[in-house]
Amino acid sequence: MVDLGGEMGGLWASLGASSSAGSRVIQFVAAHQGEGTSLVARELCRFVAQRAGKTVWLIDLDLQDSPQTAAIAGDPALYGGLGKPTHASPDGLSFVTVQPPLRQADGEWIPDGRYVVAYPVGEARWWVTRFRQESLRGAQRAQVLPGIDYWAALRRHADLIVIDSPSADRSRTALTLAPYVDETVLVVAADQPDIRGATQLKDAITRSGGLCSGLFYNRARSAPPVFSGRGKAT
Numbered sequence: 001m002v003d004l005g006g007e008m009g010g011l012w013a014s015l016g017a018s019s020s021a022g023s024r025v026i027q028f029v030a031a032h033q034g035e036g037t038s039l040v041a042r043e044l045c046r047f048v049a050q051r052a053g054k055t056v057w058l059i060d061l062d063l064q065d066s067p068q069t070a071a072i073a074g075d076p077a078l079y080g081g082l083g084k085p086t087h088a089s090p091d092g093l094s095f096v097t098v099q100p101p102l103r104q105a106d107g108e109w110i111p112d113g114r115y116v117v118a119y120p121v122g123e124a125r126w127w128v129t130r131f132r133q134e135s136l137r138g139a140q141r142a143q144v145l146p147g148i149d150y151w152a153a154l155r156r157h158a159d160l161i162v163i164d165s166p167s168a169d170r171s172r173t174a175l176t177l178a179p180y181v182d183e184t185v186l187v188v189a190a191d192q193p194d195i196r197g198a199t200q201l202k203d204a205i206t207r208s209g210g211l212c213s214g215l216f217y218n219r220a221r222s223a224p225p226v227f228s229g230r231g232k233a234t
Contacts, residue, residue, distance in 0.1 A: 080122020
């Protein structure tokens with residue numbers, strides 16, 4: 001069991017917990033796989049929902065494996081377990097598109113939103129998404145959509161939306177979404193001796209029109225993580 005509840009309080013404060021600007025969309029990503037992005041994103045959601053009493057959505061953009069639901073389901077003592085799935089498509093919108101589309105029995109096209117579900121987590125007010133990879137047929141492929149429509153619609157249902165993006169060495173998803181979210185936080189493993197990858201990713205996010213608000217040094221195995229950004233550290 002990994003419980004970063006204490007450290008997440010510092011991160012939440014560094015991100016501007018007292019802001020009254022309304023619902024926020026924060027993307028987390030690492031330059032390299034295995035730096036702990038999913039853990040940090042999940043623990044922040046748990047903290048904000050349970051401790052701060054906010055309504056939170058955790059968007060898992062690993063469309064192949066959906067590790068967030070597996071991690072939560074695997075530790076019910078910490079998270080409270082998963083409830084029954086529901087639609088994750090406010091106003092019928094989706095953050096992914098599946099091509100080529102398939103038709104339903106009635107001849108209508110299957111909407112992209114049908115491929116994504118959301119599970120309530122424990123008794124707190126937070127949800128985690130899962131892409132239904134098992135529903136793809138034949139040559140169908142899914143990709144994350146650019147644009148603001150989905151995120152604008154979801155803002156009406158959540159105080160905080162946390163996006164867990166695949167690492168930059170696996171996917172360009174973080175760069176695709178960066179212009180449409182409020183900020184992107186880079187996760188760096190504290191024992192990573194070379195942060196040139198994170199620096200290059202920060203520059204790429206900025207060039208794409210996004211805001212990189214800081215680096216989160218993930219020290220989950222040893223000491224409390226540190227967030228550097230906006231001149232603050234925890």
